[in-house]
Amino acid sequence: xxxxxxxxxxxxxxxxxxxxxxxxxxxxxxxxxxxxxxxxxxxxxxxxxxxxxxxxxxxxxxxxxxxxxxxxxxxxxxxxxxxxxxxxxxxxxxxxxxxxxxxxxxxxxxxxxxxxxxxxxxxxxxxxxxxxxxxxxxxxxxxxxxxxxxxxxxxxxxxxxxxxxxxxxxxxxxxxxxxxxxxxxxxxxxxxxxxxxxxxxxxxxxxxxxxxxxxxxxxxxxxxxxxxxxxxxxxxxxxxxxxxxxxxxxxxxxxxxxxxxxxxxxxxxxxxxxxxxxxxxxxxxxxxxxxxxxxxxxxxxxxxxxxxxxxxxxxxxxxxxxxxxxxxxxxxxxxxxxxxxxxxxxxxxxxxxxxxxxxxxxxxxxxxxxxxxxxxxxxxxxxxxxxxxxxxxxxxxxxxxxx
Ligand code: ASP
Ligand code: MG
Numbered sequence: 001x002x003x004x005x006x007x008x009x010x011x012x013x014x015x016x017x018x019x020x021x022x023x024x025x026x027x028x029x030x031x032x033x034x035x036x037x038x039x040x041x042x043x044x045x046x047x048x049x050x051x052x053x054x055x056x057x058x059x060x061x062x063x064x065x066x067x068x069x070x071x072x073x074x075x076x077x078x079x080x081x082x083x084x085x086x087x088x089x090x091x092x093x094x095x096x097x098x099x100x101x102x103x104x105x106x107x108x109x110x111x112x113x114x115x116x117x118x119x120x121x122x123x124x125x126x127x128x129x130x131x132x133x134x135x136x137x138x139x140x141x142x143x144x145x146x147x148x149x150x151x152x153x154x155x156x157x158x159x160x161x162x163x164x165x166x167x168x169x170x171x172x173x174x175x176x177x178x179x180x181x182x183x184x185x186x187x188x189x190x191x192x193x194x195x196x197x198x199x200x201x202x203x204x205x206x207x208x209x210x211x212x213x214x215x216x217x218x219x220x221x222x223x224x225x226x227x228x229x230x231x232x233x234x235x236x237x238x239x240x241x242x243x244x245x246x247x248x249x250x251x252x253x254x255x256x257x258x259x260x261x262x263x264x265x266x267x268x269x270x271x272x273x274x275x276x277x278x279x280x281x282x283x284x285x286x287x288x289x290x291x292x293x294x295x296x297x298x299x300x301x302x303x304x305x306x307x308x309x310x311x312x313x314x315x316x317x318x319x320x321x322x323x324x325x326x327x328x329x330x331x332x333x334x335x336x337x338x339x340x341x342x343x344x345x346x347x348x349x350x351x352x353x354x355x356x357x358x359x360x361x362x363x364x365x366x367x368x369x370x371x372x373x374x375x376x377x378x379x380x381x382x383x384x385x386x387x388x389x390x391x392x393x394x395x396x397x398x399x400x401x402x403x
Pocket of ligand 2: 008009040151152
């Protein structure tokens with residue numbers, strides 16, 4: 001098999017940790033696989049480099065920031081290559097350029113345009129293990145070093161796996177996979193063996209720390225089998241994130257996600273006229289505010305109520321935007337003490353009674369649901385924030401996720 005492995009900042013955080021990664025790669029090589037390893041900078045290193053730049057300028061030229069930040073990953077790739085080579089495993093390190101990664105010209109947040117795999121294929125055919133510096137490429141017009149945005153090494157790994165048609169792309173971090181819910185909230189949470197791309201994207205609040213959302217989207221697009229696993233416990237299998245078709249036994253519900261960073265905006269007594277929703281949500285979209293759930297009640301006497309949620313980070317801008325609509329409503333209020341709990345599972349597409357079970361579980365705990373929204377594979381509920389953990393545990397239990 002050809003495996004692309006990606007090691008995050010903590011996994012290569014010290015020289016000992018780099019040695020540990022070398023051991024993991026050795027074992028995989030000894031099993032007869034070809035390996036392309038993509039590495040992050042040692043943890044804290046990218047932040048340190050940003051601080052260095054800030055010492056001279058608060059608005060450094062983006063292409064110079066890229067030149068600077070890309071060095072963190074190059075250090076790790078060379079060190080890991082040296083470590084492995086020393087133990088008799090032929091290696092070659094590669095910068096983004098050497099790995100053939102071409103991006104657009106958006107320095108510090110570049111997108112990968114293409115990957116020329118010639119160099120990598122050549123090295124593999126020579127039996128070498130390739131260690132690629134993650135998070136970087138060269139921009140297509142000016143040939144300068146570019147970087148892919150924070151956390152971008154995941155993207156490097158997935159993009160390479162897609163371009164070279166690797167059998168698997170394993171993302172090593174300090175957690176051993178994706179759980180049915182946050183184990184700090186529900187200690188009975190179980191590690192999932194398999195999960196579909198779409199479920200993973202919906203469970204982002206559980207996995208955001210583990211897998212960058214952009215890279216899951218790219219894996220889905222390029223059909224790359226992703227595995228989330230830990231470099232601290234490499235003997236543990238991890239979670240496979242794959243096409244829905246590859247999951248034979250589809251659980252009704254795969255996991256419970258919690259998002260506390262939500263604010264509910266309530267507009268009461270809104271003049272019920274055509275175009276009001278369009279006006280409000282266009283204004284919010286123009287301000288780049290990510291509106292999540294929207295509920296409008298049936299109008300009575302020409303008035304209606306409109307509720308929606310936004311990320312807490314957009315709260316201030318949202319208030320500014322909403323000033324324009326003060327005339328259109330009797331009252332606008334904001335409630336930050338809420339959270340969104342979601343149950344996610346591909347199996348619910350073809351089953352009835354999934355939603356009612358959730359509502360009953362919360363009712364049994366006397367938790368009031370303020371807003372409900374559903375999609376094919378997700379049911380989200382807004383509840384008071386003080387019930388967040390209780391709601392998660394009740395739902396986890398209702399769908400027997402601890403079994
Ligand atoms: N070193 C970069 C960062 O800290 C990229 C990465 O680790 O994926 O954001
Ligand atoms: Mg990372």
